Amino acid sequence: MPPQQISQDLSFPDNACAGILYGDLNRNLHTVEESANVRINVRGNNLNITGLRHDVEIAAELLSQLYELIGRGYPVFSSDFAFGLKILGSSAKARLDKIFLDKVYVTTQNRVISPKTPNQKIYIDAIRNHDIVFGIGPAGTGKTYLAVAMAVSALVSGQVRSIILTRPAVEAGEKLGFLPGDLAQKVNPYLRPLHDALHDMLGPEKSLDMIEQGTIEVAPLAFMRGRTLSNAFIILDEAQNTTREQMKMFLTRIGFDSRAVITGDSTQVDLPVKKHSGLLEARNILKRVEGIAFCNFSKADVVRHPLVQKIIEAYESTPG
DSSP states (O other): OOOOEEEEEEEOOOHHHHHHHHOGGGHHHHHHHHHHTOEEEEETTEEEEEEEHHHHHHHHHHHHHHHHHHHTTOOOOHHHHHHHHHHHHHOTTOOHHHHHTOOOEEOTTOOEEOOOSHHHHHHHHHHHHOSEEEEEOOTTSSHHHHHHHHHHHHHHTTSOSEEEEEEOOOOSSSOGGGSSSSHHHHHHHHHHHHHHHHHHHHOHHHHHHHHHHTSEEEEEGGGGTTOOBOSEEEEEOSGGGOOHHHHHHHHTTBOTTOEEEEEEOTTOOOSOTTOOOHHHHHHHHHTTOTTEEEEEOOGGGOOSOHHHHHHHHHHHHSOO
16 A cells, blocks of 8 residues: 555744744745655645655654744754754654754854754764864765864854864875965965855954964965964864874874864875875774764765755765
C-alpha cells in the first residue's frame, strides 16, 4: 500500500508574527512546501499542511518553533527555514532556539551571526571553552566565517587585544610566479576571503582602519615564523595546505592569553603529491591532547546556496 497522507492544522494568533513567518507573498511557506514536500493552504492566521506523516510533522514543528522564536524577538531569515528543516529532519525533537538564539556577533548592518546547524553550535561552544580548536569539513560549512565572528566578538569585548588571520600561500592549480607584483601582491588573493569576512562584520572602513593600526593582522603563514603571539585570537585558514613543519611552527607560536582556531577541508589538499597535509597529521597526533578540541563538519552543515550541498554530493558520488 502507498504511504498514507495526513493533514494537520496550525493557528498563529499574532498577526504581526504570522506575517513575518509567512514572508512576503508567503515566500517562506513556499520554501517549506518545496523543501519538505508538503502542501500548505493558507486561511488568514490558520494553516493546513498536507502530505506524508513524517513530512507534515517536520513542517508543522518547524513553523511552530519559528513562530515562537519570532515572538521572542528573533529576526527570522529566509535561510532559517531550510536550515531548520535540516535540523529537525535529523532530530525531530531538536530545539531550534538552542541553536538560533546563540548570538555570536551583530554586524554593522545589525545582522545577527549565529550558528545554523547543530555542528556549528558545537563548534562555537568548543571555541568558547578551548584554547585551540580545529574545524574540519567541506566548503560552505561556516568554519572560517564563524571563527572570524568569534574573533571579532572577543576583540570588541576586550577578551583579546588583537586578531591575527593567516593562510598558507599554496598554489591551487595556478603558479604564484606568474602573478603580477611583489610577494605581498602575489599572496593577497589568497587572503581575500578573510578580508571579505572582516568587511562583512565590521564594515570596510572600520576593518581597514584596524588593519592599518595593527589591531587586526592578515598575513601569509610564512610571516608567523619566529614570533610569539600573545593576547590574540589567531585563525589559521585553509590548514589542509600546511606541511607538517608549518603546522608545528604555527601551533608553537601561541603565547599566553591567546586562543587559536585552525580550519580546513581534508578533501581539498593542494600540496605537492609527496607532501603530507599538516592538518591531517595534527588530527592524528593531537587528538588526545587535553585542551584541544576537534569539530567535524559534513555536507549537511553547508550554509551556502542550496546547490552547494548538491554539488558536494555529486562530486563525492563520482570517481575522480
